[in-house]
Amino acid sequence: MTIENKIVVITGASSGIGEASAKLLASHGAKVVLGARRKERLENIAADIQAQGGQAAYRVTDVTKPADLIALVELAKQAFGGIDVIFNNAGIMPTSPISALKIDDWNAMIDVNLKGVLNGVAAVMPSFTQQKHGQIITTSSVAGIKSFIGSGVYGATKFAVRNFMEVIRMESVKEQTNIRTTSLYPAAINTELLNTITDANSLKGMNALYEAVGISPEAVARVVDFAIAQPDDVNVNEFTIYPTAQA
Numbered sequence: 001m002t003i004e005n006k007i008v009v010i011t012g013a014s015s016g017i018g019e020a021s022a023k024l025l026a027s028h029g030a031k032v033v034l035g036a037r038r039k040e041r042l043e044n045i046a047a048d049i050q051a052q053g054g055q056a057a058y059r060v061t062d063v064t065k066p067a068d069l070i071a072l073v074e075l076a077k078q079a080f081g082g083i084d085v086i087f088n089n090a091g092i093m094p095t096s097p098i099s100a101l102k103i104d105d106w107n108a109m110i111d112v113n114l115k116g117v118l119n120g121v122a123a124v125m126p127s128f129t130q131q132k133h134g135q136i137i138t139t140s141s142v143a144g145i146k147s148f149i150g151s152g153v154y155g156a157t158k159f160a161v162r163n164f165m166e167v168i169r170m171e172s173v174k175e176q177t178n179i180r181t182t183s184l185y186p187a188a189i190n191t192e193l194l195n196t197i198t199d200a201n202s203l204k205g206m207n208a209l210y211e212a213v214g215i216s217p218e219a220v221a222r223v224v225d226f227a228i229a230q231p232d233d234v235n236v237n238e239f240t241i242y243p244t245a246q247a
């Protein structure tokens with residue numbers, strides 16, 4: 001089992017789970033292609049990886065724009081000669097009660113958490129279908145397998161991602177394209193995700209939870225590393241990652 005020389009595209013790579021995964025994968029010999037909206041953060045992360053002897057490229061990417069994902073995949077091909085994995089990790093979590101009617105937040109979550117994943121898959125599917133191999137890893141959430149007060153729309157986007165990923169896996173079997181899928185369901189992971197919450201009461205509750213039990217994004221990065229390292233005939237397709245202290 002190895003990830004050496006695997007070419008991995010990562011969205012949401014400028015912090016948190018994306019950054020941690022990029023650094024860990026690169027340290028194990030993967031060639032990583034980083035996408036996010038913050039150019040300076042991407043520059044610094046790529047430079048850190050290269051300083052440690054790893055290989056990295058980056059492109060400013062907005063996952064709500066299909067052309068940006070296509071360009072990110074094209075960068076992988078130009079820089080490293082192909083693509084083996086896409087890690088759809090970009091996401092936002094402006095949780096709030098549905099009665100608060102934060103409709104702008106609802107639409108933003110649909111655009112990033114759901115359409116962003118669709119755009120990533122659309123960008124790699126032609127290559128994966130033609131080469132008859134590839135892996136799609138997507139960050140859903142524990143809110144994609146359980147319902148939580150305050151997470152009605154956020155959870156809806158993450159439940160949708162769960163279904164979408166499983167159907168990709170099933171259709172790949174039927175079409176004999178050998179595309180592996182892995183859905184991640186993180187719980188309280190200490191990232192910048194809480195910064196996207198606009199509802200004061202929701203933010204207060206989430207801050208208290210994460211301060212009490214939150215764990216580092218490296219925990220999820222290790223799961224990503226494990227999933228990619230599996231042989232091509234093994235598809236480990238779902239992981240729930242809880243802090244041990246979280247009920």
